Amino acid sequence: MTASPNSRPRTRVTDSKERLFAASMQLLGARGPNAVSVDEIAQIAGVSKGTVYYNFGSKDKMIGQVLEFGADMLVAQLDEASTLAEPRDALRTMATIAIDFVEKYPSFAQIWISEQLSPESDWGEQITPVYTRVTSTIIEVIDRIVVLGQEEKEPVATALFGAALFSARLRAASMNPEDRETILNSVLFIVDGLLATHEPVTDH
Amino acid sequence: MTASPNSRPRTRVTDSKERLFAASMQLLGARGPNAVSVDEIAQIAGVSKGTVYYNFGSKDKMIGQVLEFGADMLVAQLDEASTLAEPRDALRTMATIAIDFVEKYPSFAQIWISEQLSPESDWGEQITPVYTRVTSTIIEVIDRIVVLGQEEKEPVATALFGAALFSARLRAASMNPEDRETILNSVLFIVDGLLATHEPVTDH
Amino acid sequence: MTASPNSRPRTRVTDSKERLFAASMQLLGARGPNAVSVDEIAQIAGVSKGTVYYNFGSKDKMIGQVLEFGADMLVAQLDEASTLAEPRDALRTMATIAIDFVEKYPSFAQIWISEQLSPESDWGEQITPVYTRVTSTIIEVIDRIVVLGQEEKEPVATALFGAALFSARLRAASMNPEDRETILNSVLFIVDGLLATHEPVTDH
Amino acid sequence: MTASPNSRPRTRVTDSKERLFAASMQLLGARGPNAVSVDEIAQIAGVSKGTVYYNFGSKDKMIGQVLEFGADMLVAQLDEASTLAEPRDALRTMATIAIDFVEKYPSFAQIWISEQLSPESDWGEQITPVYTRVTSTIIEVIDRIVVLGQEEKEPVATALFGAALFSARLRAASMNPEDRETILNSVLFIVDGLLATHEPVTDH
DNA sequence: GATGAATGAGACTTCATTCAT
DNA sequence: GATGAATGAAGTCTCATTCAT
Structure with a gap:
């Protein structure tokens, strides 16, 4: 049996x-x-x-697992993209991935954004929040572009993630799939600003 | 009587x-x-x-009015800040306002982020989404800084708003109130990137 | 003032x-x-x-008064019609009145039909039910047509009232205002049956 | 298992x-x-x-099913009675059945009387109203008694049904169970009237 | 005379969860 | 392994009624 x-x-x-x-x-x-x-x-x-x-x-446990699975899916793709030779290409590709993911699973963005809040009835056990996993990958790539003070890294990665997530969410909501390139450029202005104000990493 | x-x-x-x-x-x-x-x-x-x-x-109507009130509150403050003489100061102040607002009413950010989706059970009548009202104000200020193509404006403002909102949300969630200055700088890197890649507005 | x-x-x-x-x-x-x-x-x-x-x-008291008023309205008209010289004309006119009344106030028929039941929460004080008032008038007219045993009178009047009320209610419900004459005839078959099986009253 | x-x-x-x-x-x-x-x-x-x-x-769906069940119950009995060899016996038995049914479930009469009105919140899907089902059976029996014009049939059956229903309802309400025979006779005066004014059906 | 803000009992309904099979 | 009948807490909403003004 x-x-x-x-x-x-x-x-x-x-x-x-x-x-x-x-x-x-x-x-x-x-x-x-x-x-x-x-x-x-x-x-x-x-x-x-x-x-x-x-x-x-329980429902919560199932949701927890599904959420974790979704996060793993996204993070795995981002991690892979982060290894591209050209760091700026890596970031651009990562943003593209995020946009596509949010388009397919719109409410995931929303969940991740609010996952810090409401510690009561959290879904299953405590797992590393998506935000942390993604920003650490972003930081790795940024470190290959500019020299950044330790305490600056986290906020920059956060801003980058937030800009991408929000833009993606909005694009997913509005039925007109605006030019993805324009969105990507807007998000990456953060990198441009970084480059304009910080010393670039030299390949040595 | x-x-x-x-x-x-x-x-x-x-x-x-x-x-x-x-x-x-x-x-x-x-x-x-x-x-x-x-x-x-x-x-x-x-x-x-x-x-x-x-x-x-009904509950929905009440929520709708409360949400609208909250939005009016935020937008009014942002609009006032947007009139500051120095546009970059305006943007910095606006971001500060957003951060403080989100700290006080954390879930508003979340609601506004998801207000486009789920057309079912909309709260009361259709009102202009917060996102639209805020980005239009942001665009006004940006227009005083750099020369931007028409189709670039909206995405840039969206990225700016998203970065600020998300950073603020995260700061509100984590109990350690990180240095607000660092957050502000990170968000404003978008403006720096803009300045680095576009022609600045000349005072006539 | x-x-x-x-x-x-x-x-x-x-x-x-x-x-x-x-x-x-x-x-x-x-x-x-x-x-x-x-x-x-x-x-x-x-x-x-x-x-x-x-x-x-209270609501119940108001309803009680309105119901009583409606009943008075109908009964007054029926009483007047009952005095017509020719008793069969009287009954026919009374049925016509009932049909018209039910068409104007459809739910009154329903209320009157159920007024006997549910002694709890009766509307206001106890008043003579419409049914009693109407049948007593009908009996007066019938007495001018045929000789009827005492214990037969009430049931016959009831059947007459029921046939008229129900037919009227159905006519009011169906949007097609069927030939009122046909309905009248059908109801008055009761009288025909009465005449066919009982000794008619002789004018003397 | x-x-x-x-x-x-x-x-x-x-x-x-x-x-x-x-x-x-x-x-x-x-x-x-x-x-x-x-x-x-x-x-x-x-x-x-x-x-x-x-x-x-839902409550409405349950009520709908109960109502339909009750209707089926009554109609089944009436249909069976309608097949009696002697049509007048059939009608008398049918009236008896109706009276007994109404005595057991008094408010069903009331519901059936008002089922045509108030199309809002109908109980479940649209089902053939009891009234229609009963009158068609009545018509079948009447057709075995007298020759009736097509447009007369429906109103006569309606009057018959109304007289029986109302009389039954009243009997159920008044605690004194009056002589059921007298009630039956009163209702069947309609048939007598029919016979007195129309050509009877000849057995072949 | 009349008002309308406020109430609270009770109605219908949803849904995560349990458990015998 | 899986089912689905059954549950009960909790939620939204209605409405007859009261009362200070």
Whole structure:
């Protein structure tokens, strides 16, 4: 009953769990936690409501995992882009990735923006906030461009992330997909300003 | 009926409405609309639940008015700051105002960020989004600094607003009130980048 | 302030009361007691809600008076028609009156039909039910047509009233104002049946 | 899962639904829809309030189903009686059935009488009104008694139904259960009148 | 006479969660 | 592993009624 020998080669955790994950990602990404009910997720996943509790224990825990998964997805892409040879290209690509991600899962931006607040009923255990993971990657790239005082790094990365996230969110909301290039340039003015006021890193 | 001589002609119009407004501003500013119940607002205002409906008609309408009031508050301050003689000072002051506002009413930032999305259950009638009102003010100031192509203005203002809002939100969330100056500088790097890449406005 | 001397010659009870009466008659006649709120009646009457309680004491008392007024209106017309020389003409005219009344105030029929039930929260004091008042008039007319046993009179009058009321109600509901004559004839088949099975009254 | 051998294969499908149905039938039959609260129905059924919504979706939907069930119950009995060999016996039996039904569920008569009006908040989907279903059965029987013009049939059946319903309602209301025979005779005077004024159907 | 702000009981409904099967 | 019937707390809203002015 438990393990049918040599049948499906995949690990295939539960199958139900995967489908719930997919449905949650879709629904939460589009409408946010409060606007989605367990009923709805279960229905779209094609499983019963009890299965949610069997697999995840609670709605909050499931949301927590989905959120973490989404964050991992974004961060993984950003990390990869951050390794591009030309740091400015890296930042531009990273911004592009963020914009596309927010367009696909609009409410994630909103969740990440508010994840610091409301410590009550946090989703599952404490995990490293997306903001921290992203800014640390941004800082790595910036360090390859300009020489920055230690206490300046975090705020600059934050401003960069905020500008990108907000612009992306707005673009996702307005149906007219404005020129993505213009948005990218606007965000990257922060880098230009940095370069204009700080000593560039010399390849030596 | 019996006119109280030479006193204020009944300032205390209803008082209940004002108290509900104050309570809403406080609660909504701290926790966001759907984390606050009508019961709670009424209780903190010291009135009965029915009074909410007598004065506002519905929870959504009340939230709409509170949100609009908050927006008016912020925009009024920003508009005033935007008239400062030195445009860069204006922008710096505006950012300071935003940071302080968000610190006082943390969830407003979050609401404004998501106000474009979810057209369902809009709070009251359609009002000009805060984002639009703020960016238009920002654009006015920027126009006094650099010469900008028409299609560049909006994205730049958006990036500026996003950077400020996000930085402010994060500062409000983290209990350590980091150096406000550093945050301001980071946000204003956008302006520096603008100046470094565009022709400055000459005073005639 | 109170009574301007020799101005309006009418008794003019309160004026507010009359307007409330008119509004109630209109609204209750169209939608029934439960579907009409005190707010609505007061608004249509153009007075404040408190005025209802000042003039009538409670919603139920007001409804009671309006219902009684409506009943008086109908009964007065029926009584007048019942005096027609030819008893069959009298019954036909009475049915016509009922049909017209129900068309104008559709929900009155419904109220009268259910007025016996639900002794709790009766509207005001106990008043003679419309049914009793109408059937006694019908009986008077029938007595001029056929000789009927005492214990037969009430049920026959009831059947007559029920047939007329129900037919009228249905006609008022269906937008197609069917031939009123056909309806009248159908109702009066009861009289025909009576005549066919009982000894007619001889004029002497 | 463990099949109980040779027993009924789980008649007790949910049980809750049936108990809610019974409680609704009882309460609605006695007091009408808006005089009965969901709390009360759930309490009498011995289930929680949420169970109502789990099983029926809304109060209106439940009422709709109960009403339809009641209608089906009555119509089924009437249809069966209508097949009696002697048409006049059929009508008399049908009237008896109606009287008994109304005595058991007094407010159903009232609901059916007002079902045409107030298209707002209709109970569930549009279903054929009881009135239509009953009159069509009545017409079938009448057609076996007298030759009637097409446009006369409906009004006559309506009058018959109205007379029976109203008489039954009144009998149910007044605590003295008057002689049912007398009531039946009174209602059937319509048939007598029909016979007295129209050509009877000849058996082939 | 009349008002309208305020109330509070009670109505309908949603939804995360539990549990026997 | 999974189900779905059942729950109950909590939420939004309505409305008849009261009362100070």
